[in-house]
Amino acid sequence: MADVSPRTDTSTDADTEDKNLRNALSQGMIASDGSDKSRDQKTLRRLAQNREAARKSRLRKKAYVQQLESSRMKLTQLEQELQRARQQGIFISSSGDQAQSMGGNGALAFDVEYARWLEEHNRRVNELRGAVNSHAGDGELRIIVDGILAHYDDIFRIKGDAAKADVFHILSGMWKTPAERCFLWLGGFRSSELLKLLINQLEPLTEQQLMSINNLQQSSQQAEDALSQGMEALQQSLAETLAASLGPSTSTGNVANYMGQMAMAMGKLGTLEGFIRQADNLRQQTLQRMHSILTTRQSARALLAINDYFSRLRALSSLWLARPRE
Amino acid sequence: MDRIRELASKKAAVIFTKSSCCMCYSTKQLFYELGASPAVHELDKEARGREMELALRGLGCNPSVPAVFIGGVFVGSTTDVISLHVDGSLKQMLIDAKAIWF
Numbered sequence: 416m417a418d419v420s421p422r423t424d425t426s427t428d429a430d431t432e433d434k435n436l437r438n439a440l441s442q443g444m445i446a447s448d449g450s451d452k453s454r455d456q457k458t459l460r461r462l463a464q465n466r467e468a469a470r471k472s473r474l475r476k477k478a479y480v481q482q483l484e485s486s487r488m489k490l491t492q493l494e495q496e497l498q499r500a501r502q503q504g505i506f507i508s509s510s511g512d513q514a515q516s517m518g519g520n521g522a523l524a525f526d527v528e529y530a531r532w533l534e535e536h537n538r539r540v541n542e543l544r545g546a547v548n549s550h551a552g553d554g555e556l557r558i559i560v561d562g563i564l565a566h567y568d569d570i571f572r573i574k575g576d577a578a579k580a581d582v583f584h585i586l587s588g589m590w591k592t593p594a595e596r597c598f599l600w601l602g603g604f605r606s607s608e609l610l611k612l613l614i615n616q617l618e619p620l621t622e623q624q625l626m627s628i629n630n631l632q633q634s635s636q637q638a639e640d641a642l643s644q645g646m647e648a649l650q651q652s653l654a655e656t657l658a659a660s661l662g663p664s665t666s667t668g669n670v671a672n673y674m675g676q677m678a679m680a681m682g683k684l685g686t687l688e689g690f691i692r693q694a695d696n697l698r699q700q701t702l703q704r705m706h707s708i709l710t711t712r713q714s715a716r717a718l719l720a721i722n723d724y725f726s727r728l729r730a731l732s733s734l735w736l737a738r739p740r741e
Numbered sequence: 742m743d744r745i746r747e748l749a750s751k752k753a754a755v756i757f758t759k760s761s762c763c764m765c766y767s768t769k770q771l772f773y774e775l776g777a778s779p780a781v782h783e784l785d786k787e788a789r790g791r792e793m794e795l796a797l798r799g800l801g802c803n804p805s806v807p808a809v810f811i812g813g814v815f816v817g818s819t820t821d822v823i824s825l826h827v828d829g830s831l832k833q834m835l836i837d838a839k840a841i842w843f
Binding site: 635648652683701 | 826
């Protein structure tokens with residue numbers, strides 16, 4: 416008798432048992448007289464149920480194995496794609512690895528991090544706006560303000576890591592919108608400019624506060640100028656180094672000279688990261704100092720004003736990019 | 742270290758630099774901007790420059806240059822100087838050491 420159910424390698428005992436029983440029955444080896452009839456029927460029914468259960472089990476197992484095999488193929492495919500993408504410098508975070516920022520995986524990685532930071536920053540600022548508008552108490556405001564300042568620390572840290580991996584990307588400002596890039600200074604905003612715009616927004620200020628804010632603005636300006644001059648000196652030095660490597664490149668002496676000058680130039684490029692770090696340090700210190708001079712409520716207004724200003728710059732960028740052209 | 746201390750005590754504001762270091766240049770500029778005239782010692786031009794650099798590292802100066810001393814006291818490198826300037830301490834330190842008057 417042909418068994419139509421699909422066979423796998425592991426047929427169950429119920430199968431064999433039931434085959435033997437059927438053979439035994441057909442060969443008349445088991446008596447089927449009245450007294451054993453109901454027992455036989457029960458047995459038969461049980462065996463039939465077993466058979467059915469076994470068949471279903473085999474089917475399920477087969478389906479499961481097929482599923483596993485296709486998943487395995489898909490996994491291999493995905494791993495290959497991942498490898499290819501990683502090689503192209505596209506950022507993909509490893510599983511369970513949310514704290515890590517960049518790991519030297521390129522400019523795109525930082526852009527993604529920054530976008531995420533900005534989204535969170537805007538969310539926090541909106542929360543602050545809501546609190547200010549609903550006349551929340553100082554305690555609540557302080558919590559939100561402190562949160563925003565701590566969150567600023569995050570982006571400075573992320574930028575620091577990104578500058579180590581790709582200083583030119585940070586310097587380029589390509590991760591900011593066009594209008595923001597217009598005002599870019601050493602990979603970010605100018606604290607002194609920010610303070611200038613805030614002085615008008617923050618009235619009323621006490622005499623002491625006004626003096627402190629003005630001093631802060633001046634200090635910030637002086638530090639910015641010093642760093643800018645250092646950058647100019649770096650450019651000058653780099654140009655001189657490259658110019659010194661010019662000249663007829665025939666003799667071995669000149670080749671050695673070329674290599675030496677290139678090595679020196681490489682060293683100078685390496686110091687760029689330090690300038691970005693100092694510029695970010697200046698921004699961070701200025702924000703902290705500003706916060707310490709102002710009351711909680713004033714700090715809140717300051718943060719809202721800063722956010723409004725940059726939002727306008729970003730909106731301007733969008734308008735600019737969408738402008739009709741000939 | 743002795744050489745460092747010796748030079749650091751000779752003037753109200755002293756900066757140890759290297760001639761090729763542009764961050765040192767920035768730090769010097771800041772001092773000039775504040776009206777201070779710091780004594781500048783370039784380690785690559787000093788006979789015991791290497792030793793002096795190690796001594797500065799030993800003081801915790803990272804990077805080793807620029808290394809700033811005010812009134813003979815070690816202040817730090819660029820990060821420290823900028824942080825102190827932002828909160829107004831740098832100017833006060835210079836005034837106290839009589840490197841500037843206002």
